[in-house]
Amino acid sequence: MPITTAYETKIDHISILDEHGNFDEKLGKGLIPDADLVKLYEAMVSCRHLDGVAFRLQRSGRMGTYPQNMGQEATSLGAAYVLRKDDWMVTCYRENCGLFWRGVPKESILLHWMGDERGNAMPKDHFVTPIYVPLGTQMLHAAGLTMAARYQGKDRIACTFFGDGASSEGDFHEACNFASNLEIPVVFVCQNNFWAISTPSKINSAAPTFAQRGLSYGMPCTQVDGNDLFATVYAVKQASEYTRVSGKPSFIEMVTYRLGDHTTADDATRYRDKAEVDAWKARDPIMRIRNYMTARKLWDDAKEAALMERVEKENADAVARAEGIAAPNRSEFFDAMYAELPADLVRQRDTMHTHSLGQDPSQLPPEAQERAAQMDAEAQAAHGH
Amino acid sequence: MANLTLVQAINLALIQEMEKNENIVLLGEDIGVNGGVFRVTEGLQKRFGAKRVFDTPLAESGIIGLSIGLAMGGLHPVPEIQFEGFLGPAYDQICSHAARMRSRTRGAFTVPMTIRIPVGGGIHAPELHSDSPEAIYAHTPGLKVVMPSSPYDAKGLLVSALRDPDPVLFFEPKRIYRAFREEVPEDEYTLPIGKARTVCEGTDLTIVSWGASVVQCMQAIEKSSRSIELIDLRTIYPFDMDAVEASVRKTGRCVVVHEAPLTCGFGSEIAARIMEKCFLELEAPVQRVAGFDTTMPYYKLELDYLPDAHRVSRAIEDCLAY
Numbered sequence: 001m002p003i004t005t006a007y008e009t010k011i012d013h014i015s016i017l018d019e020h021g022n023f024d025e026k027l028g029k030g031l032i033p034d035a036d037l038v039k040l041y042e043a044m045v046s047c048r049h050l051d052g053v054a055f056r057l058q059r060s061g062r063m064g065t066y067p068q069n070m071g072q073e074a075t076s077l078g079a080a081y082v083l084r085k086d087d088w089m090v091t092c093y094r095e096n097c098g099l100f101w102r103g104v105p106k107e108s109i110l111l112h113w114m115g116d117e118r119g120n121a122m123p124k125d126h127f128v129t130p131i132y133v134p135l136g137t138q139m140l141h142a143a144g145l146t147m148a149a150r151y152q153g154k155d156r157i158a159c160t161f162f163g164d165g166a167s168s169e170g171d172f173h174e175a176c177n178f179a180s181n182l183e184i185p186v187v188f189v190c191q192n193n194f195w196a197i198s199t200p201s202k203i204n205s206a207a208p209t210f211a212q213r214g215l216s217y218g219m220p221c222t223q224v225d226g227n228d229l230f231a232t233v234y235a236v237k238q239a240s241e242y243t244r245v246s247g248k249p250s251f252i253e254m255v256t257y258r259l260g261d262h263t264t265a266d267d268a269t270r271y272r273d274k275a276e277v278d279a280w281k282a283r284d285p286i287m288r289i290r291n292y293m294t295a296r297k298l299w300d301d302a303k304e305a306a307l308m309e310r311v312e313k314e315n316a317d318a319v320a321r322a323e324g325i326a327a328p329n330r331s332e333f334f335d336a337m338y339a340e341l342p343a344d345l346v347r348q349r350d351t352m353h354t355h356s357l358g359q360d361p362s363q364l365p366p367e368a369q370e371r372a373a374q375m376d377a378e379a380q381a382a383h384g385h
Numbered sequence: 386m387a388n389l390t391l392v393q394a395i396n397l398a399l400i401q402e403m404e405k406n407e408n409i410v411l412l413g414e415d416i417g418v419n420g421g422v423f424r425v426t427e428g429l430q431k432r433f434g435a436k437r438v439f440d441t442p443l444a445e446s447g448i449i450g451l452s453i454g455l456a457m458g459g460l461h462p463v464p465e466i467q468f469e470g471f472l473g474p475a476y477d478q479i480c481s482h483a484a485r486m487r488s489r490t491r492g493a494f495t496v497p498m499t500i501r502i503p504v505g506g507g508i509h510a511p512e513l514h515s516d517s518p519e520a521i522y523a524h525t526p527g528l529k530v531v532m533p534s535s536p537y538d539a540k541g542l543l544v545s546a547l548r549d550p551d552p553v554l555f556f557e558p559k560r561i562y563r564a565f566r567e568e569v570p571e572d573e574y575t576l577p578i579g580k581a582r583t584v585c586e587g588t589d590l591t592i593v594s595w596g597a598s599v600v601q602c603m604q605a606i607e608k609s610s611r612s613i614e615l616i617d618l619r620t621i622y623p624f625d626m627d628a629v630e631a632s633v634r635k636t637g638r639c640v641v642v643h644e645a646p647l648t649c650g651f652g653s654e655i656a657a658r659i660m661e662k663c664f665l666e667l668e669a670p671v672q673r674v675a676g677f678d679t680t681m682p683y684y685k686l687e688l689d690y691l692p693d694a695h696r697v698s699r700a701i702e703d704c705l706a707y
Contacts, residue, residue: 064510065511115683117683118685133514155518163453168442171474197414197422203440267423270419272420327685328685333677333689334520337679345679348647352677364706372702
């Protein structure tokens with residue numbers, strides 16, 4: 001028998017507004033109304049500015065480790081702009097721009113990185129999940145969230161974000177497989193930013209694209225210029241319409257670049273060349289939109305200056321709100337452990353700075369209890385309470 | 386002799402053993418060019434080449450599963466799991482395979498490997514970067530679990546792990562990665578896995594601890610007027626019950642200190658063994674100072690979670706009140 005073709009396909013690459021200002025009228029015209037484009041641009045500028053603020057907060061000891069989003073603003077923003085407000089956005093930790101567009105307060109994100117769980121208490125009606133720290137786990141949750149919505153008769157879909165590195169984790173493949181085989185409407189978005197800390201994307205996939213990861217699960221796949229807001233909007237529009245109508249998953253690779261270090265604890269100069277970073281700086285998603293708007297007389301220097309003034313104030317206010325939230329009570333981390341705190345945990349909480357944990361204080365003789373109370377008083381005084 | 390941090394001591398142990406044993410290979414996330422996020426493997430790829438020190442895809446199950454194959458195939462892999470909080474995906478490979486391979490093949494296949502894992506809290510790190518899961522692995526038969534508390538111990542214990550015929554989880558307390566330096570001999574020495582160290586001798590009470598908590602115990606001991614003996618377990622499994630027993634028979638009182646949560650923490654096992662071995666010598670119930678039975682809080686409250694010198698002091702006094 002002759003050898004026949006079992007399967008053949010191609011993967012589209014979508015680019016609408018490139019870094020040189022070339023604009024594809026056919027794909028891009030009317031895609032984003034001018035008034036919206038201005039707002040989207042402002043959102044990216046504000047997010048970028050907050051990144052700088054957060055970096056300085058970390059360096060001055062007012063914030064813990066922080067992962068900058070710089071350079072990747074157009075990916076999650078494009079999705080947030082297209083998705084319905086009641087579609088789930090299930091993200092990792094470099095999707096601030098999209099989350100802010102959805103209405104997540106900036107202080108929530110700041111608070112998380114300031115080492116405070118209260119930053120994760122996302123309002124239910126935002127349909128966003130809290131920041132996920134271990135890589136590649138959240139996509140299964142996205143599948144579950146939309147499966148639940150379908151079960152309840154809602155036509156909500158989910159859009160889940162993860163990186164090129166995370167697509168090496170087993171859970172990523174399980175999420176794709178589940179969503180595809182069980183027909184769960186999830187738009188998978190791989191942010192290929194070329195670096196997983198110091199691991200170059202080629203160590204995470206030897207294939208020519210990350211988009212084709214979706215192919216083996218039977219999903220329609222596209223690759224887009226992730227630094228092109230028009231392209232990310234276009235791709236998410238296509239994918240989300242397909243997914244909503246068919247009830248099946250789809251896959252987008254957004255090619256972007258992590259302009260900053262992995263986090264404030266990282267030093268990317270150890271493993272990547274400045275020339276590479278500089279080349280990507282020239283493909284900046286924000287500058288591209290600004291140039292486009294300027295050419296179309298939608299934007300000028302005066303508007304830019306006014307925006308910067310507004311953004312500085314907005315972000316300073318967000319920091320003030322994050323830092324102004326009263327410090328958690330020293331036993332606050334007990335409170336949300338269970339719907340009802342087990343009796344043993346109540347006892348641990350109430351004696352947390354006094355007795356050894358296995359100890360029942362009532363077993364101690366009275367003189368020992370007196371001495372214990374005195375030691376506690378000294379310790380409390382030393383602690384400044 | 387050189388004055389080294391714990392990070393440098395581990396780095397030195399890796400270099401010296403890799404020079405002796407060409408079957409040792411290192412793998413993990415960011416361990417190559419970047420030298421690991423804590424720089425423990427700094428310079429090793431340059432020195433030994435990418436064939437022996439290599440970056441992997443971001444997949445912890447894959448890292449351990451591949452290492453099991455490498456070990457079964459005759460090498461001694463040293464996989465790094467970047468933070469203890471990322472052990473989750475690797476659990477299946479560690480517990481379902483690495484731990485059981487020798488016994489289920491009755492020795493036909495073995496898994497000599499050393500899994501290096503930064504562990505514990507106290508460094509202002511993000512979520513899932515500060516946990517203490519050693520008891521989970523001590524509870525899994527077939528694994529050895531080591532946790533040094535000083536640069537000198539780290540080097541000697543790691544060399545032993547790298548020569549061990551069975552899988553060893555080598556937990557490195559990140560809180561003391563660079564907290565202090567210590568004289569560490571350049572010359573070869575080993576510290577046996579399964580042997581505790583008596584840090585200081587005393588007659589009134591025994592403290593048993595391991596890892597970074599040993600530092601808090603020393604602070605409490607220095608403030609106390611009592612004569613306290615401190616035993617650093619060094620190895621969580623197999624643990625040196627003989628050393629604990631001998632000490633508690635002498636003092637009649639014991640406090641166990643660890644960062645991990647109280648319930649089913651390894652202190653539970655120590656306390657139970659003391660009951661079995663030293664019941665008639667005990668003057669007081671064994672006291673435990675541990676992390677609480679809560680999720681490890683984010684860093685704003687981590688110092689309220691972690692055992693500190695005050696809580697250790699309180700437990701000492703409570704124990705001596707009987």
